[in-house]
Amino acid sequence: MRSASMNLGRKLACAVLVLVLAASAAANWLAPAGYARQYRDATSAPPSRTHWLGTDEIGRDRFARLLYGTRISLLLAPAAAFLSTLMAAFIGGLAGYLGGAWARIAMAVTDLFLSLPWLFLLITARALMPLNVSPLVSVLVTFLLLGLLGWTTAARVLCTTAASLRSSDFVRQARAVGLPGQRLFWIHVVPNLKPVLYAQFWISIPVFILSEANLGILGLGVAEPMPSWGSLLKELEGMVSVGEEPWKFVPLILLVVVVTSFQLLLSRQEEIAA
Amino acid sequence: MRSLRKTIAGGALTLLATVLLGGLLSATLVRMAPGFSADERELDPHLNAQSVHALREAKQRDHNIVRFYFSYMNRALHGDLGTSLALGQPVRTLLRDRAPLTLRLLSTGLALAWILSLTLALTSAWLRLSIFDALTTIVSGTFLCIPAAVLALLSVLWNVPGSLAIALIVFPRSYRYASNLLMKAYSRPHIVAARSRGLGEARILFWHVVPVVAPQLLAVAGVSVSVAVGAAIPVEALCGLPGIGQLAWQAALARDLPMLVNITILVTLVTLLANSGADAMGQVLRGEEA
Numbered sequence: 001m002r003s004a005s006m007n008l009g010r011k012l013a014c015a016v017l018v019l020v021l022a023a024s025a026a027a028n029w030l031a032p033a034g035y036a037r038q039y040r041d042a043t044s045a046p047p048s049r050t051h052w053l054g055t056d057e058i059g060r061d062r063f064a065r066l067l068y069g070t071r072i073s074l075l076l077a078p079a080a081a082f083l084s085t086l087m088a089a090f091i092g093g094l095a096g097y098l099g100g101a102w103a104r105i106a107m108a109v110t111d112l113f114l115s116l117p118w119l120f121l122l123i124t125a126r127a128l129m130p131l132n133v134s135p136l137v138s139v140l141v142t143f144l145l146l147g148l149l150g151w152t153t154a155a156r157v158l159c160t161t162a163a164s165l166r167s168s169d170f171v172r173q174a175r176a177v178g179l180p181g182q183r184l185f186w187i188h189v190v191p192n193l194k195p196v197l198y199a200q201f202w203i204s205i206p207v208f209i210l211s212e213a214n215l216g217i218l219g220l221g222v223a224e225p226m227p228s229w230g231s232l233l234k235e236l237e238g239m240v241s242v243g244e245e246p247w248k249f250v251p252l253i254l255l256v257v258v259v260t261s262f263q264l265l266l267s268r269q270e271e272i273a274a
Numbered sequence: 275m276r277s278l279r280k281t282i283a284g285g286a287l288t289l290l291a292t293v294l295l296g297g298l299l300s301a302t303l304v305r306m307a308p309g310f311s312a313d314e315r316e317l318d319p320h321l322n323a324q325s326v327h328a329l330r331e332a333k334q335r336d337h338n339i340v341r342f343y344f345s346y347m348n349r350a351l352h353g354d355l356g357t358s359l360a361l362g363q364p365v366r367t368l369l370r371d372r373a374p375l376t377l378r379l380l381s382t383g384l385a386l387a388w389i390l391s392l393t394l395a396l397t398s399a400w401l402r403l404s405i406f407d408a409l410t411t412i413v414s415g416t417f418l419c420i421p422a423a424v425l426a427l428l429s430v431l432w433n434v435p436g437s438l439a440i441a442l443i444v445f446p447r448s449y450r451y452a453s454n455l456l457m458k459a460y461s462r463p464h465i466v467a468a469r470s471r472g473l474g475e476a477r478i479l480f481w482h483v484v485p486v487v488a489p490q491l492l493a494v495a496g497v498s499v500s501v502a503v504g505a506a507i508p509v510e511a512l513c514g515l516p517g518i519g520q521l522a523w524q525a526a527l528a529r530d531l532p533m534l535v536n537i538t539i540l541v542t543l544v545t546l547l548a549n550s551g552a553d554a555m556g557q558v559l560r561g562e563e564a
Contacts, residue, residue: 112295115542115549117504119422120522124534127526128303210421217423218508218523236427237512252424259419 006267013261020258024071031064036225046247053247056235060225066251069227073209074258076143081204083147085154085197089190092155096162097189107159113152121149122211126220135226142221142228146208154200161196165189199266206262213255229255285550293542298343300538304531305339346535356532360524365536368521376510376517380502383440387498390445395452399460400475410449418446423508436513443505444498451494455487462486489556496552500545 023030043059045051053062095106113121122145129141165171166189174184209229215221216230217237224231232251239248321329346356355365394410417425422443429439459465465482469475503519510519518537525533 112292112299115292115296115545116538117500117541117545119504119507120541123507123523124300124526124538125303128306128529206419210419213421214423214508217421217427218511230421233421233424233427236424236431239427239431242431252420255421256416256419260415263415263419 006264009264010267013264016257016261017265020070020254021074024067024074027064027067027071031061031067033061033064035065035068035227036060037064046245053250054245062232062247062250065227065232066254069229069232069251070254070258072139072222072226073212073229076139077146077205077208077212078201080143080147080150080208081201083144084150084204084208085201087148087151088154088158088200089193089197091151092158093162093190093193094185095155096159096164097166097185099163099166103159103163107156110152110155110159113149114156118211119214122146122215123218123220125149126215131220131223133223135223138221138223139226139228142212142215143208146211150204150208150211154204157200158193158196161193162189165192202262202266206259206266209255209259209262282554285554289543289546289550292546293539294347296542297346297535297539298339301343301346301531301535302339304529304534305342342531343535346532355536358525358530358533360528360530360533365532368533369518369536369540372516372518372521375515376506376519379437379440379509379515379517379519380499380506382435382437383505384444384495384498384502386437386441387444387448387502388495390441391449391452394449395456396479398453399456402460410453414446414449417442418450422505423512426509426512429509430513436509436515439509439513440502440505443509444502447501448494448498452491455490456483459483459486485559489559492552492556492559493549496549499548503541503544 037060039045039051039055039059039061041059042051042055044057045055045059047054051061051063053066055061056065091106092110095103126142126145129145130137133141171184171188174188179187212221212228213230213233216228216232217234219234221230222228229251233255235248236252239245242249349356353366355369357363358365358368361368394414398407398410422439425439425442426436429436460483462482465478468478468482506517506519507523508519509515510517511523514520518540521533522537522541524530525537
């Protein structure tokens with residue numbers, strides 16, 4: 001019963017993600033005026049037929065910004081997750097496979113990063129990067145930083161998995177018949193790390209989406225006029241009451257729906273990894 | 275006894291090394307940040323050439339990161355944590371003045387989060403109702419999907435204390451673990467048998483469940499301190515609370531090297547102490563159980 005409802009949930013999550021991704025991919029057709037176009041005669045306008053989610057305080061269409069912002073977050077969060085998984089595979093996987101001093105050094109570095117709270121590390125590192133840059137550079141810097149800093153937890157998991165593989169019977173046997181270390185690593189160890197790598201990749205995506213949103217709200221994310229979920233949520237900062245302009249909560253609702261969908265898909269990946 | 279002392283000494287050494295490396299890491303990051311050499315005080319028209327020269331010389335001393343760090347450590351050992359570049363006040367005074375607020379915020383937030391998590395997890399384990407389980411999973415899952423900064427903004431909007439925002443950031447993480455651990459513990463055969471024979475719930479909880487789950491729950495509690503410390507930054511920054519989180523935020527934006535190094539060391543120390551303390555307590559409990 002529980003399994004059936006989980007499967008239904010996953011299918012629903014998949015459908016939601018496909019729908020959101022398709023809508024954001026079609027942003028150029030759905031909102032041809034673009035995210036930066038200002039409607040100076042309709043600043044801070046409520047939702048209408050022309051502006052489905054109203055306009056912001058400088059007259060930009062909120063719906064267009066949401067579509068383009070979703071596209072940026074949904075494309076770059078997986079890219080950052082891919083980078084961090086790759087780093088984790090290289091650092092953690094190799095350290096676990098080699099063992100000894102390599103593993104100790106790699107895990108000491110990992111522990112050092114893990115001893116700092118993720119948000120603290122991220123905010124400090126992002127604040128130290130150039131802030132006064134073009135919007136495109138700010139997008140790249142933000143997501144590159146997420147990818148470069150987000151490998152530690154995955155590296156620890158991969159190190160443990162690779163270490164257990166190193167002492168497994170089939171690796172011992174392969175070593176005994178004289179298979180060279182490098183070949184052994186690529187042919188026997190890496191394929192066995194794949195399920196864990198997939199799981200770590202999926203875990204990282206919602207984490208990075210939320211981290212970008214946190215950075216954006218604190219003014220350290222993607223630079224204006226380029227939209228992202230973080231910069232869209234920053235609008236909540238000036239609100240006096242929820243009932244005043246409830247449509248400002250649409251980006252938050254969409255974010256929660258998308259991250260929940262990723263979490264539901266993630267449970268499947270965790271099952272596969274286990 | 276001897277091995278325990280050896281373990282404690284080893285742990286303390288690792289902790290010290292990690293804290294010092296954490297400080298060095300933050301100092302290196304700040305040193306490598308673009309614009310580190312620039313000092314806007316040099317633009318002050320009231321300063322004469324001699325003062326500008328003195329400022330440049332002082333900045334020059336910080337250029338060699340290892341030298342800066344060793345001289346900082348030497349001064350820190352004598353109680354001098356340096357002066358904040360952005361606020362122009364001694365770091366020690368700033369930390370001392372702001373620590374009580376952050377401590378109050380974190381302790382209240384963590385206490386609220388754990389009370390809520392354990393109450394819901396225990397109710398879920400006792401009732402074993404799929405509707406209640408689904409409802410709590412949905413609630414905790416929703417909070418897990420909301421960025422910490424949004425929860426801080428919502429706390430301002432609804433005029434609720436910042437500690438509640440911290441509690442709601444920590445709650446979904448602690449609830450998930452607590453719920454899984456309690457569910458597993460309650461499905462153990464001897465507990466199922468004890469319940470079917472009518473043993474009191476309180477007796478089952480304190481005699482059979484708590485000893486099994488306490489070490490793992492303590493480990494999660496240690497990790498939740500780290501989550502709460504991280505959450506304190508957006509909460510204090512966005513709620514306008516003058517604590518160490520806000521100070522960290524201001525120091526990061528102003529690239530305030532002395533302040534950032536001190537805060538990194540403090541944060542690393544708090545996180546590691548919380549985790550090590552939780553692990554040590556867990557080990558003691560496991561030892562008692564064995």
